[in-house]
Amino acid sequence: MLHLHIALTVLDHAAVFVFAATGALAAARRQHDIVTFFFFAAITGVGGGTLRDLLMGAPVFWVQRPEYLVTCLVAAAAIWILGGGTFRERILIWLDALGLSAYSVMGAAKALTFGLSPVTAIVMGVLTATFGGVIRDVLDHQESVLLRREIYVTAALAGSVVFVALMLLHVQSTIAGAAGFTAALGLRSIAILYGASLPSFRSRADAPPPN
């Protein structure tokens, strides 16, 4: 369990960092001032994990450990200094993919350490992975990333399912985590690079979708 704990802490900071960077990039698009910039970074960085902890009844992870806010601050400062330039949208989407993949494992892992059932752990993984981005998009008054017809939730689901399945099979937690991360990132990468998508709902008498 110690291994799992260390892996979790590293993944936690990594995921917070990349999601915070996507929040900062969204703020950059809006040309916000530096305080709002950090605010967006922090909310996006810790949003998914905050929801996970509230749902599980666990203490919210960053409230007792302000170092997570420092991680957000560093991510925001990096984006502020490096900027995004013309590649900004591409960088945002890839950082978001990294964060999604890390959280899909981490959310499920924390739920397992809390003794929740495998099904619930998978749901927690998906929620944790997707909600940072949802909160960022809602605050930014953009259409949520969920609404694009792309493999997104599915990638998070794949990461959580692979991780939880391997843990049930008593695979070492670091390996299970790496496998889950890879599954999520691989699937999301295919979606980004090739625009792949799953079969979507189409009813017989369908009008074209709104906008």
Place this chain on the structure above:
Amino acid sequence: MLHLHIALTVLDHAAVFVFAATGALAAARRQHDIVTFFFFAAITGVGGGTLRDLLMGAPVFWVQRPEYLVTCLVAAAAIWILGGGTFRERILIWLDALGLSAYSVMGAAKALTFGLSPVTAIVMGVLTATFGGVIRDVLDHQESVLLRREIYVTAALAGSVVFVALMLLHVQSTIAGAAGFTAALGLRSIAILYGASLPSFRSRADAPPPN
């Protein structure tokens, strides 16, 4: 109290089912893939009750009982298979009315079993009844159902008030629940069928409302 407990569990699943179906119908409108479809169904299905439990400091109801997620899965599968066709919007609005009515009783009932005051129980009923739809609309980047100038929150309020009042009068809980459900559904039906609305705010020097 056993009666109340059984009635609550049945109402709980029924409300989760119909709200999950409205979430799936919203996802159908967007032609989402099957995983996102279930994701929308689940969030809409359990959203209102989740907020209620968080506010009360109760364990979130579906976290320890994954069967609620199965209910969402079944609702999503039903919509996926049956589709909505040209009647989709009408079906969504009526399922939403059923969920609103069930939750207006159920939210208040759970608050009463937690020993909260009647006023707070009524507020919990209204919040539980309306927030599934609000979350669905926010995720879907639609104008919230709250913003339509229709009797909506009022129907939830009527259901909660009738139920709590009858419980205070020591009416049997099943009867109180049925009366509350009927009050909410009746009022909401009138609003849907006849476009009825309460007097709305109009100031003397009013500009027309935005968009």
Place this chain on the structure above:
Amino acid sequence: MLHLHIALTVLDHAAVFVFAATGALAAARRQHDIVTFFFFAAITGVGGGTLRDLLMGAPVFWVQRPEYLVTCLVAAAAIWILGGGTFRERILIWLDALGLSAYSVMGAAKALTFGLSPVTAIVMGVLTATFGGVIRDVLDHQESVLLRREIYVTAALAGSVVFVALMLLHVQSTIAGAAGFTAALGLRSIAILYGASLPSFRSRADAPPPN
């Protein structure tokens, strides 16, 4: 600590009142019915403090004390009767500034009484101060107040920082609170009156911001 407690309760009700009034003004703009009117007032009034309490793991402040809902009711009734007329937008923005300033102190103060670190207390102050308005704007399907390029989050930050710093220096809590409130309100007033803003993010290869 008793002083701090009384000051907190007064500030709490004052902040709830003014935020509830801004919620009611937003509802007035939409010409909502009287129940929805109160609903918007209540959610905006207690929203920021609710988030603060959930994050800290504290009992949500209004759940056990329905008098806060009465405060919201009074605020909503006042707006309903007095209306906003042509000055509505100006009134909303100034009430919002008052609420922001009060909450920036109050959020931090409650976090300190819970034994949280100064950094976390400041973050709680900022979150409490800004989230009532965010929730109001999200429900109202408006662009969030955060997205305007104005000193807003920064004013909340100033209030929290001044208050927490003075408390660390053992200044009497009432004075520390008044100083924090004044700092936040002063900064926000300058932003409203003179359109002042901090330096904003501009990358070298920037496209103009969206809409």
